[in-house]
Structure formats: structure tokens, C-alpha cells
Amino acid sequence: MTRIGFLGLGHMGLPMAKNLIAAGHDVVGFDLVPAAVEAAGAAGIPVASFGVDAVAGAEVVITMFPAGKHVIAAYQDGLLAAAEPGTLFIESSTIAVDEARTAHALAIEAGHRSVDAPVSGGVVGAENATLAFMVGGSDEDFAEALPLLEAMGKRIVHCGGPGLGQAAKICNNMILGVSQIVVAEAFVLAERLGLEHQAMYDVVSQASGQCWSLTTNCPVPGPVPTSPANRDYQPGFAGALMAKDLGLAVQAIEGTGTDARMGRLAQEIYSAFADGPGAARDFSGIITDIRDAS
Template identity: 75%
Template structure:
């Protein structure tokens, strides 16, 4: 089948390449000339416009930065036909962006009104997961559409979870990343506290990674060099998952918290901390680099 993949950035391009490896015809597009050049240098098929990529496609993937970009691409921008108008009738639209739950539900409604099918399928696993086809997909939409998409998602990821109806993939993603942000801050604070108390990084890691403090933020994304050689701390906090993206996701969590009236003080505090981090160099560093901010602000 013909598959369009729009959004060929650090995540999107390796995802699209893994999808193409299944034998389907995959045509990509990105608004960034640099991303297009990188994709073409990698031998990936790239169209001149997004609608050219989606023309006659049976499946359309989007991997964008904001929900408004998804909605604009689906609909009509500046009078030009949107993706929904050029894809095959009954095409399956799969949005892998991380956007607000209400925006995901709007995208579903637009697709269905145009005679198409839709899933929200945000991902977790970062660039390494995208490159190695080990991403986790959190999927919202109907049972039938989920089953149709499953083989394609499994070509790009190791774990594919159907979370429920429209928007609930995004709901799972925003909840997961709020947990991740809070735990990454807690791990960083513990290491700084350990430093002040004279505890070595390795000793703290050896204890906590085998005790009740064990978590992904410690055992995979350890914020200090040494204990986990593959963590961003060993490469000067090159992302992984950048502080700007964590701040964006926590903004979505903050929006969800406000709209539901949930008492989520830790989530709000994590948003405040990462907002400051993303205002500076942390925007382009891995979010585990928050440990440097904690050190700098400790008296």
C-alpha cells in the first residue's frame, strides 16, 4: 500500500525508514528544507509538498510539533486542499505527534467527517527507540482501526497498547510524561543530596537501582556520568529527549490538570521547574540535565 509520512525530523525519519523496510511504498515530506535534504541523502523518497505525499495514500502518518499543525494539515490552509481531501477514500490517519487530548479528538472528528478513519498514536522511547524500532505506542481510536494499524506500528515499535477511544492515546502519553518528569527531578535531587553528604554516585546508584528507588529515570536515564554508560550524562547531555520537549509535554499535562480539576501539585511543580530549564541552555539539552540546575540553585 502507499503510505505517506509527514514530519521527517529526528524521530520521524527513522520511524519512516523502519516502516519502508516492511515493503510498503512510503513517501515522506517535511516543511524543513534541511530535514528534506537529510531524508534524500539517506535514500528516502520525499515529495515536494505534504499533499503530494498524501495523494492517493491509504495510510497517512503525521509527526508534528503542535496540535494546531496537525489540524491545519488535515484541513485547508490558505485555501489549499488539506491532507483529508487528497488521501484515498477511507484512508487511515495516524497521528504520532504529542498534542492535547482535545486537539486529538478534533483531529479524529475532522477525519471521520471527511470519510476517513483516525488514530492518535503518540510514542515514547526517544530518538534511540525510533532508530532501533523499539518505540512504545499509546493508541486511541476504535478497535477495528487499531487492529488495522497494529502491523505498521509494530514495524516501528516494540510495544503497542490500545488505550481506548479517540484521544486516550494522548491521555496516556501526558500522564506517562508527567510521571517521568517528576521522577527525573527526584532522582536528580537525590544525587545532588548524595554529593553533599559525601556519597559516591556509584554507591547511590547501586543501592537505589536495586531498592525501592528503582525507576527508568535512574536505571536508563541516570543524570550523572558513569553508572549507566548509555545515558545522556555521558555525552554532555545531548538529547535523548530535550528539555524543550519535556516542557512542552508538561504544558499539555498542565492544561489537562486545569481542565479536569485534578489536584496535581507535583505535576504543576515539575512544569514550573522544567519551564525555567527550557528558558536557557536546557532547551536543547537532555531533560536529565536538570541536575545541573539543581546543583546551581543549591546554596
């Protein structure tokens, strides 16, 4: 049994913490949002009044925050100081590569250990403990984190040194954002050509256009009963989060001088989507903007 401080009990963090408890670990949570605290209490997760209280005495600290600035501020404002020497920090937010490396350096300077371990798989993956973890850090720290990650996920990949877990996540989500747009565009085109949704799905899901954005996150109701399209695009993974992740991709594109025009265009499209109702809708709901714009 490992004593874990889990900070960030939102849509992803709460089920992840529950799965750690189900695996026999001792978890103390924390969140700034009263609704998240209430939901955690209802799920039987002890919640500390302050983040430093959740960290005190923990062997491992897991953070799941909205953005890199929150991670770095929390580390600098008391989390690292409150932790026992040698605590392993597992940073599972999706943040910029340079922010992940800054967080890692801060943890090391404070006498701790650190891995970045962003996730893919959305709320359903978090609930079912089938997340994918992309991990950056030393071999030794990865080995220690692995049993905990296996309690929350199905596929865990050690991507290399500090920050490279985030690098993998950013590249993955750039592919995801671009593919979700083109699947939505294809369905709108199919509609206007007179092709029924189910026929379109039956062909493409078994042909060269097959992809996750079609077979799991199908943007139209019907063909995939578990897709967000069948629950009025309730996230899932909200459009605002996809816009944020694609912003991180563009930041990396610019920082490396990469010619990645599709990634840039996807970021523009999702930023516009997130400025409207898409902020709180699943990112597959981009199909509504495509219909309205054409």
C-alpha cells in the same frame, strides 16, 4: 506492502520512516525543514515537494508534528482533501487530548479513518524500533494500524476511543518529568553527602527507588554508558519538549479539576529549564539547574 505518506521527518520521524521501509512498506515523506529533507534523502526515503503530494495515493498517513496546532492546520489546509477516501490517518505527535479529538473528528468528517498513536521511547527507541505506542481509536482502525506500529515499536497498547492514546501519553510523561527531577535532586544530595555516583547508582538501581529515569536516563556520567549524561546531555528528548508535554498535562489537570501538585511543580521547573540552555539539552540535564540553584 502498504503505501504510506509520512509527514514530519525530524529526530523521531526519520528513524520511524526508515523502519517502515525496512519492513517492506512504500514510504513517501515530507518535511518543511530543509535539513530534515536532506537527511531523509540521504537515508533513501523519497521526499515529496508538498505535503499533499506525500498524501495523494497513500493508504495510510502518519503525522509527527511539533504541536497540535500544526496537526489541525495541516488537516484543514489540504491533507484530508488530498487523501483518497477511507485513508487511515495515524497521528503520532504528542498533543492535547481535545486537539486529538478535534483531529479525529476532522478526519472522520472528511471520509477517512483515524487513530491517535503518540509514542514513548525517545530517539533511541525510534532508531531501534522499540517505541511504545499508546493508541486511541476504534477496534477496527487499531487492528489496521497495528502491523505498521509493530514495525516501529515493541509495545503497542490500545487505550480506548479517540484521544485516549494522548491521555495515556500525557499521564506517562507527567510521571516521567516528576521522576527525572527527583532522581536529579537525589544525585545532587548524594554528591554533597560524599556519596560517589556509582555507589549511589548501585544501591538505588536495585532498591525501592529504581525507575526508568535512573536506570536508562541516569542524569550523571558513568553508571549508564548510554544515557545522555555521557554525551553532554545531547537529546534524546529535549527539555523544551518535556516542558511542552508537562504544559499539556497541566492543561488536562485544570480541565478535569485534578489535585496534581507534583505535576504542576514539574511543569514550572521544566519551563524555567527550557527558557535557558535546557531548550536544546536532554531533559535529564535538569540536574545542572538543580546544582546551580542550590
